[in-house]
Amino acid sequence: MSRVGRPIAVAATVTITAALVALAVPGQAHLVAHVWLVLVLALALAVALGRLRRAIPPRRSAFDAAFAPVARSGSRPATLARVEREVTLATGTAFDVHFRLCPALRDVASGVLARHGVDLRRSPTRAELLLGPTTWELVRPDRPAPEDRAAPGLPIATIEQAIDDLERLACS
Secondary structure (H helix, E strand, O other), X not given: OOOOHHHHHHHHHHHHHHHHHHHHOHHHHHHHHHHHHHHHHHHHHHHHHHHHHHHOOOXXXXXXXXXXXXXXXXXXXXXXXXXXXXXXXXXXXXXXHHHHHHHHHHHHHHHHHHHOOOOOXXXXXXXXXXXXXXXXHHHOOOOOOXXXXXXXXXXXXXXXXXXXXHHHHHHO
């Protein structure tokens, strides 16, 4: 049955039923008429709301949007991918340690040390004391370039130690 035909069929059924009840119980005709009117008006309201719902495009309220799950993109941030690549390369060759990883760590160390009022280049003794020997060896400004660029890089444990030292200092 169509969208228009179903409400009409229901209204006709309610009307016929109300007429039969009014004939069967003539003393209650006014009550039957009131019930019939309420049912027909409820049906008309349902039809009107259905048409209104179809006519107005749905939109989410700000409340619903605030609780909607956040769609996560499948891509990783470019900076994170770059840092991961530098760390991976640094475990391979001494060249990558010196020319990729150390400058990145040096930038981070300079920022962390600046929060403690220490300049990496002007106060190397104080910087070494705060950073620890492992991290200092990687970030010191006078670190010489490797003689053999193809020599093995750093073990991941050494890189993790440097990151831990920087995090410890940043949080203190």
